[in-house]
Structure formats: structure tokens, C-alpha cells
Amino acid sequence: MDLIVKIGGSIQKDEKDYELIVEKIRKYSQKNGKLIVVTSAIKNVTNDLINATINIDNSPDIASEIYERHVKLLSKLADGKEFENAFKDLSRLSDELFRVTWSIRVLDEVTPRVKDYILSFGERMATVLLSAVLRSNGIEAEGISTPPLITDDNYGEANVIEELSKKEIDNIIKNSKVNVIVLPGFIGRTKQGKYTTLGRGGSDYTATLIGKLVRAREVRLVTEVPGIMTGDPKKFSNAKTIPRLSLEEAIELSQLGAKRLHPRTFDPVFNIDMKVIVESLYEDGFTVINGECEKSDGLKGISYLDNMKLITVESTKIVGKIGSAAKITSEAKEAGVNIVSISQPASETTIQLAVDSSSVNRLLERLEGLKGTLVKNIEVNDISIVGIVGCGIRKKEISTKVISIAAKYDPLAIARGISNVSLTFIVNKEEGENLSKELHEVIVNG
């Protein structure tokens, strides 16, 4: 199996989308022969299902609505026997989902296991729909809505047991007589057959992981944007697609950049020779991700978080007190607050934590509790975090240029990232936009 194609949920919204998907898969199938398609739940369905676990009273209605949306698409895109069979499958799944939503309404309770069960319907229905549409369009395709990934029972963020999963997928491939196998992304199941979700990284991660298990040459993540871009096009009018990224660059850009890939997507790719290609359903551009830095690499892209807070915890007592960082970071942990950046400068009189604005209050409450003992003063400032990514940063002339630009914006902190392919700048909130724009110009126009 050479190729895995992952079809995102945001590009499964209407007939036109499916026509494009059909043509894309037809093209890849003609070129590659056998391939695996990993599908997300269709547009908005995962959100609606999450909603069903919260607004329990409405959950049967939400279930009906989701069913109808799938059937409507199916009726337009499939016919004859294909329609009939898929309709039966969707109805069976809808029945099951309806029973579950009805049950949680009766019991007024959703356990983590049941939440994953409910979420599983999104990808399972999408698998039925997509495979039927492909067959209706003359592509020999088979949809297997039972997820092949076997996981532990850590519901909400289940861990894949690779050995068992590989056996499942190998079996599927062995038994399949068609070219295109459609599998659900994002979900797995325990050895006992309970549905789980893989959590962070979603279907992209499923695709690269299956790619690794079947030793694919390429994993294509098909999405609405033409690859990974130099910056968010909404913010930078001249943003362009980046043709190639090393793995390190991709990880650095993945979380903060314009296209939200989860860095975990690249976990299965380390140390194996597999290309990940991010491409658009609608446009031509694409980004190839693989391998390490190359000599010619310069600056690639900008990331920009503009709603952050910088908490400065000041205390002369921090000086020389081994363990004050441990104390403060574990307070953050207990408050469930993700620290985006910590820095304790060499003079040791202060610790600075950058956190998202939404979680700042939870952390402050706890830090206030340390006043009088460890903490002398706490200051909170609005900041932006601007990152620039590219293997070129390893070159002195490039990094000097970048830092000199940043210097003009009065940065609070500057740091290099993993493998020395990124520089991150913490600046006052109001400086963020201009700094990011100036850096973006450097990328685009040199």
C-alpha cells in the first residue's frame, strides 16, 4: 500500500465537494492502484455530536438532524443499489445513535466511554457515505466503518496499540478485493470492542499512523487550503504556499501557523521515509513535508498568537531557591493551565509564564495563594507571541537579521526552538501585528 489519502471534514460539505473528492481519488487510484482513504466526520458533525453530549435533552433531535444530512447528501450523490445499501447502513447507524442519545437523555448522564461512543458515529457514517459515493462514481471502493485501530480504554485520548492495529489493517488489506479502502479517522476501539477517540491530532494522526503501519510512501492530507502557508492569509495579504518543509519546520509551524495541523500528526513520521503532503481540494498548491533541513532552506513561515498574557512572578526569595520553578509550574498543572512559555532569567529574581488569556485567571488565583510565602509580587501583561520558522535560522546572517528586526519592537523575550529552526518573540500585545508583518515580508520578499 503506497498511498494514504485523508479527506478532511471541512471539505465534505456539499455535492460539489464530493465531486472534487471523487475526481481526486480516481486520479490517485489510477496512478497508484490500491490506496487507503481515511475520512473525518463530514463538516460540523463532530461539533454537533459533542453538542449532543452537552445538551442532552436535544440529543435525539441532533441525532436525527445528522442522519438527515447524510441521507440528503447520499440521495444526491448515489443511486440505485449503492443508494439503497448505503441508506440501509446509515439508517442502521442512525438507529443505534438514536438509541444512545435517547438513553443518555433518560439517564441524564454521559460518561467518557459513552461520549466516545457518540462521537464515533461521525466518522462511521462518513465512511459509509464516502465509500458509497465513490462506488456510485465507478470507483471500486469499500467502506469499513469499524475502526481498525485497537486502543487502550483511555477514553477521550486513547493510545493506539500498534501491533494489534497493524494486524487488523493487514487483514483488511488482505481481504479486500477493491482498490480503494475507506476507513474512519479519529476513532478506535478497545479489545473489548468499545469505541474510543484518539483525541489530539484527529484524523491527520490516524492517516500518518496507518501510513506508518502499512509502510506507505506518501500520506496526502486533503484540506481546504493549498498547503501550509507563510502566514495566515487573512492577516498577511501576500501569504503564499510553502513548497517544502522539513519535519522540524512542520512541527514548529503546525501548531501556531495558518493551517492548524496538530504536531502529533508527525509523530509516526520520525525516522521513516514517508512524505506527508498537505494539499487543497480546491486549488493547486501543496506543501511536501519530509526529511531534515537542507542547505538551501531559508525562512518559511510566521506564527502569531495575539491573545496571550505574560505573568511575572517576582520574589527576591526565588533567588537561589532550588525548586521555586517546580512549585509554580505545578500550581499551573493543578489549575489545568497550559504554560505556553516559561522563562526564568539568569538573575533568578523572577519567573515569567506566558499563558492563554482564557486560562489566566485560574492560574492567578493560585499564585495569589502563594503570596506571603514564595511570591512577593505578580504582574500581568497583555502580550503577543510571534514566531518565525525556517531552517535558515541556523544561518547566522539570517538569525541576526531576524533578531535585529525584532529588537525594534522591544521584545520581552526571544527564544530559539527545537532543532534551531524557529525563533519566538514575546512582545507587548500592540507590537505583535507590526512585528509579524515585518517578519512576513522578509519571508516573502527576502
Add this chain to the structure above:
Amino acid sequence: MDLIVKIGGSIQKDEKDYELIVEKIRKYSQKNGKLIVVTSAIKNVTNDLINATINIDNSPDIASEIYERHVKLLSKLADGKEFENAFKDLSRLSDELFRVTWSIRVLDEVTPRVKDYILSFGERMATVLLSAVLRSNGIEAEGISTPPLITDDNYGEANVIEELSKKEIDNIIKNSKVNVIVLPGFIGRTKQGKYTTLGRGGSDYTATLIGKLVRAREVRLVTEVPGIMTGDPKKFSNAKTIPRLSLEEAIELSQLGAKRLHPRTFDPVFNIDMKVIVESLYEDGFTVINGECEKSDGLKGISYLDNMKLITVESTKIVGKIGSAAKITSEAKEAGVNIVSISQPASETTIQLAVDSSSVNRLLERLEGLKGTLVKNIEVNDISIVGIVGCGIRKKEISTKVISIAAKYDPLAIARGISNVSLTFIVNKEEGENLSKELHEVIVNG
């Protein structure tokens, strides 16, 4: 009581030193009337006493040698009745110390309480010596070798109970009929009368704390260097004394700068109106420390740590994992390793810890233990940490200039310190010297 004068140990080494000390105190006494002198143990004595607690078998010999050193100085610097009385006091203390050292040799054991007991003799003897020398030179002085600071029993780093200590000092002042009261620095005693040491910050901290308790206007720290300098004169040939520092600047420079003051020295000074003056026994220059940043303040001084390691802990799992920083910093805590600087850049794929070269192995051992779970890869690099301090950093044109200079040296990280009066640069070891020199030039020559 307007003035506290602290006489350091490194400037109590020979007759010439004491002549200068006498003249200095005479001058201040004539100007101020009553004053308190806080004395350290004389040169090398504290180290010798620590040695006595380690080389237990030699400890009585060390005690004898210390006694002889004091008596020799006394015999040269005092005479007649002053000599006689002080000789008696020193002999009494020496007897006591001899008994203690003999006892630890008999028992082959030094508890933390006994260690503090032994260390107390340094300052107690110095108090006897210095006060006798002053009197012999016609200054009305009284030495009180029992420390007035009352502390808890946290031997080795006892905490001062300010209320009780204030009563003691007030009593001493009330009962004293002379102008100059000589008190021991660094040591205290529990309510039960056991000797303790104050740990970090030593006699400087004692001086500023007594200054606070008696509401002094000025605390003069007399030492071998003419104030705090722009950089270590051994490294920067054109280093100069800094005339004034704000408290924030002083704290930032205190630990890393040329003259090693402990930042804790300034703890008692916050929020009260008291000047701390660092001056030389030998030369004219001095540095006045008090108050906050002023408009005219520019760049003040350079700090430079050149034997550091940067540990980069890499893990794609760190991404979004709340608590990985807490885990890693608490490993450092358990290993007893002081983290000089932490930084976790915004992309969250790595944590960087700067630690002293001497403690790096202890930490690495523990981090290796996390491999396979939290930690994917660990890299260690030789680095230097260069800091530049000055309220001027708050001005955009100055910080831009400084950062632009640093940019040329390929910095791994840049951070601002407390109150925005310092910038710290982590650079590769080999860049440290040139960066620090270029920055020092900016301070000295603009």
C-alpha cells in the same frame, strides 16, 4: 541611629587594613555621632572554621591557628588595658572554641547546630578585635559579641524574628554610652541561646536588616572594591564604578556582576527610605543604591557567567501536555540542581534549562530516566549567559540597540528581567566573551 557600617572580612587582613578602618569609622563617627558597625569574621576565618567542621581531626589545630591570628593582629593594633581586656576576651572565646573542636573530635560528629556554633566564633572574635582596635585608637567603641538577632532554629539558614531582634538592638542602643557599637554579622541565636547562622547574604544582609530595624538612613557596605562596577575589571580593562543604582538594578547586578553581593542584601530595603552605599576601604569610588529607576538612567553594568550548560529536552509529547514543565523542574529540585534559566518556547516542543556546569550531570542522570516516557531526546550545549543591566533598557532605542548587538552573536535566547531593567542573553560558550565585551563598550562609551 542614622548609620550602619558593615566591615567586610576580606578587608580585615593586616594592620594597614585596620588603620584604614579606624580612620573610616572615626570619620563617620565624627559626622554622624552614634553608629553601628557590623563586622564579618576576619579574612579567611569563616572558610577555616568550615574546614574545621570537615577535617574534624585537625579542628583543634585550626582553632589554635585562628586564635593566634587574632592575637597577633591585636598585639600590633592595641595596647595597655585595651590589649589586656581584648586578649582576655579572645582567650575566653578561643578556649570555648577549642573545647568545641576538641569535642567534635572526640565524638566524631558535627550536627548542624554545632556547625553553626563553630562558625559563630569568627564574627564573635572579630567583634572583640575590631572594638578593641577602635578603642585603642581613641574611638569610644563597644563590642558586643553576642549576636542581637534572634532567629528560629533552622540551623545553617536561620530566619530572623524581627520583633524580638528589634527589642534586643533597641536595648543595646539604650544601654550603650559610647558612639560606636560593634556587632557581629552573619550570626544570630535562638530564644534558647543557641548560635545560628543566617546563611545566604551573610553580613551584608545583617547590616541592612539592622538598618531597617533601627530605621537607619544609610547602610555602608565597606569592601575591597570601589562600589559596583560596570563589569569585572579582570575581564574588562576599562570597567568603572557605577555611581548610582536603583534597587532593581542592584538586585539584577548583585548576583552576576563583578562584586558579589547577595540579592538578599536588598530584601530589608524594599519600601523603606534607606540608602545602601557600597564603597571601598582603599579607593575613593562608591555606588549609592536606593529608590527606583530615574529618567536619566541608561545602561549600568554587565554580568557574565561563562561556564554554563544548556540542556534541551525534546519531546513531541510535551506539546499540549500540561505539567511536563512541572515534572522536569521537580526532577531538578530533587537532584538539588539550581536552574538558572528555564525556557519553554511557544511551540511547546522543547524545554530548555540552563544550569551550572558543575551540577549538570546530576540533572542529566534523572532526565535520562524519563526517556521513553516524557523525554524523547536530550541535548547538552556549552553556553555563556551574558546580562546587561540598567533602567535604560526600558527605553526602546536602547533595548533595540542592545538586542541588535546581541543578534550578531546568534543568541539562543533573550529575556528581560524583573522590572524590565535587564536583558539576559544565552549564547554559545565561545560567543560569550565577545558579546560581553561589545556590550560593556556600549555602557562605558555609549
Add this chain to the structure above:
Amino acid sequence: MDLIVKIGGSIQKDEKDYELIVEKIRKYSQKNGKLIVVTSAIKNVTNDLINATINIDNSPDIASEIYERHVKLLSKLADGKEFENAFKDLSRLSDELFRVTWSIRVLDEVTPRVKDYILSFGERMATVLLSAVLRSNGIEAEGISTPPLITDDNYGEANVIEELSKKEIDNIIKNSKVNVIVLPGFIGRTKQGKYTTLGRGGSDYTATLIGKLVRAREVRLVTEVPGIMTGDPKKFSNAKTIPRLSLEEAIELSQLGAKRLHPRTFDPVFNIDMKVIVESLYEDGFTVINGECEKSDGLKGISYLDNMKLITVESTKIVGKIGSAAKITSEAKEAGVNIVSISQPASETTIQLAVDSSSVNRLLERLEGLKGTLVKNIEVNDISIVGIVGCGIRKKEISTKVISIAAKYDPLAIARGISNVSLTFIVNKEEGENLSKELHEVIVNG
């Protein structure tokens, strides 16, 4: 409200039972005017409902079967409008129960909250049935199937919040226009309206607690036996009803005696003046329980546990080792093993634990783990535990007589119970029957 009558589940099995119940309540109502009836779930229903939470696949069938049983009884015992209304209510409850059982089957999961929800149907249905039957027989009765007891959310063993519960019951009484209010025993609800169960002590405890809250004069526990008996009639052919027991005696007999009342039943009765009467639906005898020992009190009853193990943990190290008992008892706690009796004789060389045969292996496993450290040897013996209860034990001649009898059976241990109204004998298993018989003879024939 003077009187609370609790109608047990084992006496709600057929028409004849209900005829007797109707007559009993009619009688009490005529005599007392207003009264509260607390009802258990009808015979076997609680067990069936527990079964429904275990055999999830069959749970809807079990629900149907329970519904049918209630309707069948109703059809025989009520008619006209009473039948119609109660039938509607039962059907509504059955519907709800059916939905719940169906939901747990769909979700394949029963949380503690849902288990309590399911169990609640037993008492709620019984309330509907019993009140309808009473009305059909001309008694002005009202059934309130929503439990008045407000509890915390400690599902399975919820704690009653007395203040809130009192308000609920006072309201019910104030708003009720009829003489007989039928309320469900055993169950409560949280402030959020979720059903809970009270756990240990069941409906008896509900009855005495409601009695306390409404300051009732009498609580009558109607059951299948004519009061508390001198011994289990199956074992002692001449066993007789005990006319009166002090509270202390009742507590001692409650757990081990012939009629299994839970000692918690008497918790609400302490320090208030309320009689608890245990009586039979079928026979005349009854036992009055209240107050303290009286002068004339002799021996009252026998308890007899014949399937126990005595674990002897031997270690010369136990000697003088403070805390060995703590260690061993906490092992038992962690193993979830209830220690019926511990004794560590004065020579301190051994600890003896009496536990039920069913749990002995779990404890032994853990104690074996202590071998080599704390434990030198472990012996296990089959024992019986025979208790004799009565205020008379406080009289020397009686206790001497009892102990002298026991002496003949080679007792391993003898102990007095709370308030000195019981003596407990640990004997070898084979001695238990004869000892208990001989002691029972003393009670019955003096």
C-alpha cells in the same frame, strides 16, 4: 404525628398479606388518627432490581416482570377508580423504569447513580400499590412516591440531610388532608432531584429517622416474626419472643440475633423518648424497644455465628512494637475484610482476628506478605462466636453463671460488649452449637 408504621417487603407478597396490612393500619389509624406508613419494596423486588443492574441484557424483561407483579396484586386488591389511578401511576413508573433499563442495555453500563435510580422504583411502586389498596378498603390514604428524605450524592449509601428532610416531611403533613400518608423507605433524593439509596439499615432506618424528625411517640416495624426472639427458632425449638429490650440490648441483638435488624435502625432513637416496636403481621407477639436497662432485666437473647475463622498472627516481634496492631488492621481494611473481633492479649505475643469464612482468604494473602518482617507464624482455626445479651449481665451472679457455663466449652476468648449488656464467647466451631443451646436454656428456663 404520633405513629410511624413500617411495612416490610417480606410481608407484601400476596392478597392475604395485604388484607392483614389493611386491617393493621385501619386499627392503628382508628386509634391514633394521623399516621405515616413507610413501605419497603414488595417481596423480592429489590433483589430483582439489583439483578437488573447486573444482567443488563435482561433488565427490560425484569422491569416488565416487576410491573406485572404489581399490577396483578393491584387488580386483586383495588377496583374502580382506585384501580384506574394506581394502574396509571404504576404504568407511568414502569414506563420510566423500562426506559432506564433499556438505556443501560444500549449503553452497556451502570453507574452508581443509575443503580440507585433503578433501585428507587421498588419503593416508589410499593408506595403507589399500598396506598391504593388502603383507599380501596376505605382508609383515607395518600401515597407519595417521591422520597421526602433529602440526601447528599453519596450514591449507594447516601447521608440524610436532616434539616432539609424535616422541611419536606413537615410540608407533606401540612398539605395532607388524609389520615394515612404512605412514604417510600430506603430511598432519598439529592437537592438536584437525583434518586439515592440510604444503604445499610434500609426501610427500618427510614422509619425511625422519620419518627425522630416528626417527634413520633412510636415506630412500629411490622415484619414476619412476632418481635425479637430469644434465639433463632430454627435452631432453638423453645425460642420465645422477648417482650422488652433496652436500646443497648436491642443493638447488641440486632445484628447477630434471629431477626436481622440493622443496628443503625436505632441511631435516631438515642436520647429521645420514642418506642420502637417490632411486631408480626401474622402473630400476636411483639417486642418493645426503648430506654435503658431496668433493675429486673435478666438475660434476653442468644446470637450465634457459626461460620467464622480465627486468624492467629504470631510474632515475638509484636512484643512492645507499638503499631503492629495498626499495621495488621490496616491490611484488613485494604483487603476490604471486616474484622468481627480483634484481640491482642496482654502478653502481646500475638494478635487474633475473627473474620467471616468468606473473606478469610483475602486477608490471609496479605498477612502472608508480611511474613519475614512483622509476622512469624499464622494459624487459622474454625470457630463459632456465641453471644448472650441482657442487662442482667451487669449482675455478678448472672455473669459468673454464664461464664462458668462457657468455661466448660474451652473458650478461646470472652469479652463484654457495650454498656456491659452482652458477653461474647469465641469457641472452637464444634462447641458452638452446644454452648449456644445451653445458654439459651438459661434464658428460657433460668
Add this chain to the structure above:
Amino acid sequence: MDLIVKIGGSIQKDEKDYELIVEKIRKYSQKNGKLIVVTSAIKNVTNDLINATINIDNSPDIASEIYERHVKLLSKLADGKEFENAFKDLSRLSDELFRVTWSIRVLDEVTPRVKDYILSFGERMATVLLSAVLRSNGIEAEGISTPPLITDDNYGEANVIEELSKKEIDNIIKNSKVNVIVLPGFIGRTKQGKYTTLGRGGSDYTATLIGKLVRAREVRLVTEVPGIMTGDPKKFSNAKTIPRLSLEEAIELSQLGAKRLHPRTFDPVFNIDMKVIVESLYEDGFTVINGECEKSDGLKGISYLDNMKLITVESTKIVGKIGSAAKITSEAKEAGVNIVSISQPASETTIQLAVDSSSVNRLLERLEGLKGTLVKNIEVNDISIVGIVGCGIRKKEISTKVISIAAKYDPLAIARGISNVSLTFIVNKEEGENLSKELHEVIVNG
């Protein structure tokens, strides 16, 4: 090495004692050839040394006084070269002790290690004295004041490392050319050569342990009483020596009986064939301890603790609450209170703890803290604990007789001890004396 003779401290008080000791050892040496004598510190010395660690200021005086006492005895009992050598050894030890006591006075502190060091002088001096006296009387004896037992560093209650200790003793025996080797009891030393004490069981335990290590046939514990007696002769005028005890009987009697042997004394004797003989220096009688119960064994002795408290912790909540015993016993542990006897009768409504009067308040304070949660009521009663020991208790007619006697004294609890060779009775304080007398009569007169 067939024989170990332990010479107690209470029988080393004056010349007459030593004459008797010399004759005893001469006799055993003539009969056995080689033997090891284990000596305690001479009369009162251990107490005086403990006192020296408490009254630190007087400790050098105490040291002198102890030295003088040994020299005085030596001068009367040895002469010529024997006197001279032993005097030198004692003076050397006294010097060392003097230095230590002087050191603790200087440092005003005694650590556990130093306390053991100080205590070690008692046995070390006794070894010198006793061996010199033996030699002066023509017995070929050698005193080795360095303890042969190697222990861990658990000062105050060090654990013997048997393997290393055996090597030491084997070496001593191999290198010794004389018949009688005198060794110090009670003390050991770490591998680093620091002195330790063995804690509980003292020199008796040292003797039996050395007996075990050298596979001795007999260990003779020479003391002031003619063996173990049926009861305390001060309390029972017709008390007699018991000729033989099984090990089980000895352990039961050891702690509570007239002669205070520590049960730990018998630890080394289990499972090996070694007789322990308790004999008097002054009188003829003796008790042989070894082996198991024999058929002819009847009742052997009485123990009697008359200053005890019975704490009754009452709570209806205890019922069925697994772990309440664990909670209460661990409170006792934390309070440092030794529970002599616990009993939780089968009805589970109460826990009874017997503790010594001296420690009752510490425990009560903690139990009061549980009121409101676990504890409903606490009662404290004055009790006596009377025990009767003898293999005969295994015979039904004997145990029936004993229990029937006890029954007359209104016992609160009766329990059998380890191996079924004792019965313990908890009775009200005022009953203790009569019960113990009546039981003692049964032993003496049948």
C-alpha cells in the same frame, strides 16, 4: 563452645557477689572446659550512664563516679599484675568516657549515636573488671571489651547482622588460648566501628544470640532470683520456683511474671536445641526453659498488671465499618501508646483498648479528636490484667476450672494467648488482687 553464662548487672554489686561469681564460673569451667561469659554493666551503671546523657552538666562527674566504683571493686578483688593491667584498661576507658561526657557538656547535645557510645562504657568496663577478677582468682580468662556483635546503625535498637557477628565470634574463639572468654552484653558496633546498643532484651538477648551463633548447648542466665517463680514473691508469700518451662510458657511469663526477662531473649532459641537456664547467684533453685509443652505440664505461673486503664470507644458507626479498628489503632501508634490488649467484640459496636495508666492521657486526647465523626462515646475504667500461664491450659478440665474461678470476679474479657498456654483476664482494678491470689493458690496447691 558448649556453654554461655550471662552474669547480670544486679548481681555485680560488691565483693561478695564477685566471690560467688568466681566460684560459679570456676565450677562451670571445670565441668565444661571452654565457655563464654557475657556480662552486663555492673549494678546501676547503665542507669547512671543514661542519667549522664540527660543531666549533661553533671555527666563528667557521673563518669568519674562510675570509674571510681569500678576501681574500688578492682582494688579489692584483684592484685599484682592483674590489678595493674585492669587498672590501666579501666583508666583508659574512663579517660575516653570522660572526654565524651565533657564533649557533650561543651556541645550541650546528645545524638542517638553518642548516647549509645556513652552506654557502651558500662559493659566495656564490666568486661575488664570481671575478667581481671577471674584471672586474679586463678581462672584463665580473657576479657574482650570490644563487642563482637556487628549491627546496623539503628542506634538505640540496633539489629544484629548475624553472619558478620558469627565471623567475629568464631575468630575470637579461634585466637583465644584460655578457657573463659568474657564479652560485653547489650552492645554492638557498626561496620564503621561505631558503638550501638541492642535495645530491648539487653544482655540476656546477647547471651542467647551468641549461644545460637556458636551452637551452644546451654545458656545460663545468672541473676538474683532462683529461676522463674510462680508469682511475684512480694505479692504471693508462697511463690515457688518453676522447675521447667516450655518456650511458649517462658515467653508468656517473661514479660508479665515476677522475673522480668524480655521475651526477645527467646527469639534465638526457636527451632534449635538449646537450653536456657535461669538461675540465682545466691540460692539453689533454677528454671530450665526449652522445648515444647509436655503432657504432664499443668499451670505454671501468674502475671499481674495492676495499673491499667480500659478505654471503651463506643460508636454505632463502628458497626460494619471496615477500618475503624485500623483508624483507632493508628491513632495509638501516632500517640506512641502501646496497646496492651485490644478487643472488638463480635457485635462490633465498641472497641476496647487496655493501656498503661501512664500513657492513657495521650491516647484519650487523640480519641476525643475523633468525636463527632467515628467516635460517639469514650469511657475509661481502672482495670487489672491477670494472666495465668501453663501448658495445662490446653486441657479442658484445667481451663474450665480457671475460667470458672475468674467468672466470679466479673471479668470484662478473657482471652487465650499464643499456642494456647495462657489465659488473660481483664477485671476491674479492685478485683485484680483477689483473682490473682486465688489463681496462684491453684498453681501452688492444685
